[in-house]
Amino acid sequence: MxxxxxxxxxxxxxxxxxxxxxxxxxxxxxxxxxxxxxxxxxxxxxxxxxxxxxxxxxxxxxxxxxxxxxxxxxxxxxxxxxxxxxxxxxxxxxxxxxxxxxxxxxxxxxxxxxxxxxxxxxxxxxxxxxxxxxxxxxxxxxxxxxxxxxxxxxxxxxxxxxxxxxxxxxxxxxxxxxxxxxxSVAQYKRVLITAGPTLEPIDPVRFISNRSSGKMGYAIAEAFAAAGASVTLVTGPTHLKTTNRNITRLNVESAHEMFEVTKEHFQQHDLVIFAAAVADYRPAHVATQKIKKQGDELLLELTKTEDIAGTLAGKKRADQLTIGFALETEKEVEHAIGKLRRKNLDFIVLNSLNDPGAGFAHDTNKITVIDRDEKIHEFDLKPKEEVAQDILNIVLAKWSEA
Structure with missing residues (x-):
């Protein structure tokens, strides 16, 4: 005790x-x-x-x-x-x-x-x-x-x-x-978390984004901060607020901004959790003026954004843990394991849009956590605050082993 x-x-x-x-x-x-x-x-x-x-x-x-x-x-x-x-x-x-x-x-x-x-x-x-x-x-x-x-x-x-x-x-x-x-295990640890969506501008008034609310990433940040860790939260645009004084919040908008800020802080942290829903593509050219409605079609040329998790996790230290997220609609476990290997992650948290109450915008989530040895941990649907506790417990167990 x-x-x-x-x-x-x-x-x-x-x-x-x-x-x-x-x-x-x-x-x-x-x-x-x-x-x-x-x-x-x-x-x-x-x-x-x-x-x-x-x-x-x-x-x-x-x-x-x-x-x-x-x-x-x-x-x-x-x-x-x-x-x-x-x-x-x-x-x-x-x-x-x-x-x-x-x-x-x-x-x-x-x-x-x-x-x-x-x-x-x-x-x-x-x-x-x-x-x-x-x-x-x-x-x-x-x-x-x-x-x-x-x-x-x-x-x-x-x-x-x-x-x-x-x-x-x-x-x-x-x-x-x-x-x-x-x-006692977490209080000397530094944790870097990305959260929320990214916003990729088309012109001064329009952008490409997704339905991420940021709730899961913020809940994880609060859980680790409550356990005593020092948390840096790199967040895309969201209405959410943090409550724990152990959380330092860094606001970004685009995938490129999130990449640069996360890269800057990556090496100083013991654990990095890539929970943000980063846009896969951005407009190749951003108009400086509002695009006027002309004709029946508008063609946008898109280019790939930076692979934040893949780039940074590939450079991680031996004593550094990385966790990624995978939102899938088919062959969920197969695709999640592929992402785990490809991006050199220690854990991947799988969400399936086929599970009612899971995914974007909900207050609940249903996750499956897969580790490097492809051991699968399945959890029931529960509030995102409790899901964050499950993720915290998995990391604490890993730290305790070390």
Missing amino acids: NLKGKKILVGVTGSIAAYKSALLVRLLIKVQAVVKVVMTDSAKEFITPLTLSVLSQNPVLSSFTDKDSETWNNHVDLGLWADAIVIAPATARTLSKCATGNCDDLLTAVYLSARCPVFFAPAMDVDMFHHPSTTRNISALAAFGNHFIAPEFGELASGLVGDGRLAEPETIVSELSAYFSQK
């Missing part, structure tokens, strides 16, 4: 699963973490503050003021104190409040004040968990950079069977430990 001395704030909300928070706190103390507990008022209906106070060896807080001592429980100080916050159980109501910034109690105010990683462990009935509003709130919180510890499948308090059981306390502690292990 990597939790010795880590300051963990446990948030407990009003779910029947709140009884498990006692064991969670006990396990955290057992691995020598420092624990403070913040409860919502509704959580007190399921477990007493006294129980959690004895187990955590700290007073349990639930309001902004302590009426007996007339002291102020400063939510900002609590948010800055913690190395990690884990809200377990996290009810549908709490997820909604955190997703929308509705901080009407101490716990949600601490969440909004936190600068540390926050882990949500949902617990609710199966239909509540799968309701579109809950799914939307989870997606929003994941997009903010929060982490989720998935509920388990089983019999629920309602008598129904399905997803919604709070993850076992041992699982939650293991997830926290894994996070801090990842951070």
Whole structure:
């Protein structure tokens, strides 16, 4: 375990699963973490503050003021104190409040004040968990950079069977430990990521581009930055913004600009991920004035753009990792392996446009990762933030081997 001395704030909300928070706190103390507990008022209906106070060896807080001592429980100080916050159980109501910034109690105010990683462990009935509003709130919180510890499948308090059981306390502690292990591996690494589309001008008002939103590349950047890596993001035109201070963003437009900027920074990074959807061709001649409509046809002469991944990965150091992306519509694995070999990549991430919910513009993705030994790792359709975590975990495992 990597939790010795880590300051963990446990948030407990009003779910029947709140009884498990006692064991969670006990396990955290057992691995020598420092624990403070913040409860919502509704959580007190399921477990007493006294129980959690004895187990955590700290007073349990639930309001902004302590009426007996007339002291102020400063939510900002609590948010800055913690190395990690884990809200377990996290009810549908709490997820909604955190997703929308509705901080009407101490716990949600601490969440909004936190600068540390926050882990949500949902617990609710199966239909509540799968309701579109809950799914939307989870997606929003994941997009903010929060982490989720998935509920388990089983019999629920309602008598129904399905997803919604709070993850076992041992699982939650293991997830926290894994996070801090990842951070120790990644925190000294430098990661270069390309993302988004490129824009190839035809004239001052028209251009050639593609449907890439940049969401996948940005999610990967956020995942590596949250794990402690120093990230340089070379991005084509997109409306997306970065949130982590470990990310340095470099804006470009054309494939040529992306090539030049990526080439400039390539050698200084331990890992390079080519996630951008770079245009394969650009107009051979760019008109200096707007092209007027004349006749029934307009013929454009196109010329190839630079092969950014192929050119740079061919010059990589022995200790440098490179990851490419392949978006295919037929013979997906065959074509992806060909690209992996041809461009001298260590991994290739395959997307298929034949998979519903994958590819451009979606908030979800379904990937297959293939390594140099042609070992295939297949993943289910999931939010792009979770896909980014899968890619992060593969790289962390590779770094750990080294």
